[in-house]
Amino acid sequence: MSKNCDIIKDLLPLYADEVCSDESRKLVAEHIAKCSDCRNMLEKMGKNITVDVDNDINVMKRIKKRIRIEKLVAVAVSAITVVGLALGVLTYLINTTESVDVEKYNxxxxxxxxxxxxxxxxxxxxxxxxxxxxxxxxxxxxxxxxxxxxxxxxxxxxxxxxxxxxxxxxxxxxxxxxxxxxxxxxxxxxxxxxxxxxxxxxxxxxxxxxxxxxxxxx
Ligand SMILES: [Zn+2]
Known part of the structure; x- marks a missing residue:
């Protein structure tokens, strides 16, 4: 690696993002035409950026989907619990008897x-x-x-x-x-x-x- 490589390494992220000045872009382009080390680094950088973005989007989608499913399951579980409790109370009331009040009904x-x-x-x-x-x-x-x-x-x-x-x-x-x-x-x-x-x-x-x-x- 030459001294130039250090400078180019600093510029590579800007170059990959296409936000560096024309002068810098020219410098990097000329350098990577000759230097395979920096060229490889740029390639990795570009690939990684692409892959990372895709991963982030997929991960976010998966997380959102999971949150939606968890919410639906929670709603379903509480609805089933409420219906179950109501049925239990009703069954208890239907099947449970008590003595008739002697005085009230004479x-x-x-x-x-x-x-x-x-x-x-x-x-x-x-x-x-x-x-x-x-x-x-x-x-x-x-x-x-x-x-x-x-x-x-x-x-x-x-x-x-x-x-x-x-x-x-x-x-x-x-x-x-x-x-x-x-x-x-x-x-x-x-x-x-x-x-x-x-x-x-x-x-x-x-x-x-x-x-x-x-x-x-x-
Ligand atoms: Zn180099």
């Missing part, structure tokens, strides 16, 4: 048990409650709940009745006068001799309201 005056020819029937008077949203269940004398079908009267000495309502109905309660009552057969007094009493079980206050007792009725 249960003790509107739910009764009568004996018809040796059979015990549960009666619900009209006006007791919003009964399309309320279902009676049976329980043993400890208040554990059973469905009508699963209650084993031979093992229990009492039938507890509890009116359950779905929690979801709290949001859709229509306080309307009920235009119907109903009666449902509970048990056969003589066949189910072990049944000693039938009660309404208030599991909120853990209280029993006796609706029928064998000793008093036989």
């Amino acid at each position: 249960i003790q005056d509107n739910v009764y048990v009568v004996e018809h020819e040796g059979e015990l029937w549960l009666g619900v008077r009209e006006g007791a409650a919003n009964y399309d949203a309320v279902k009676p269940t049976l329980s043993d004398s400890d208040g554990g709940h059973f469905g009508y079908g699963s209650f084993n009267s031979e093992k229990k000495d009492g039938i507890g009745i509890t009116f359950l309502r779905r929690k979801i109905d709290k949001f859709a309660v229509v306080e309307m006068p009920m235009s119907f009552g109903y009666e449902k057969k509970l048990a056969d007094v003589y066949e189910d001799e072990k049944i000693q009493k039938i009660f309404y079980y208030d599991d909120v206050n853990d209280k029993e309201y006796i609706l029928w007792e064998r000793d008093k009725n036989d």
Whole structure:
């Protein structure tokens, strides 16, 4: 490398960018025509500049694309989470029941048990409650709940009745006068001799309201 090479090396970036003066450009052109070292350096410089620019653009495009995708994924994930939570809450409310407030719906005056020819029937008077949203269940004398079908009267000495309502109905309660009552057969007094009493079980206050007792009725 000659002394000139040092000067040319300083000028090469300007030459490559085509921003040097005519005089400098001439000097560099004349020098690189003779000097392969500086010519190689210029070639590398030019290539590198081109490649770097392309890379930068591609990298920026890739980064922007990735950011867009990440934003879309984040939006989708939060939307799915919100919908999932809403469905979970709804399912919980639909499937969860609670006891009907005894005093609010005047249960003790509107739910009764009568004996018809040796059979015990549960009666619900009209006006007791919003009964399309309320279902009676049976329980043993400890208040554990059973469905009508699963209650084993031979093992229990009492039938507890509890009116359950779905929690979801709290949001859709229509306080309307009920235009119907109903009666449902509970048990056969003589066949189910072990049944000693039938009660309404208030599991909120853990209280029993006796609706029928064998000793008093036989
Ligand atoms: Zn040179």
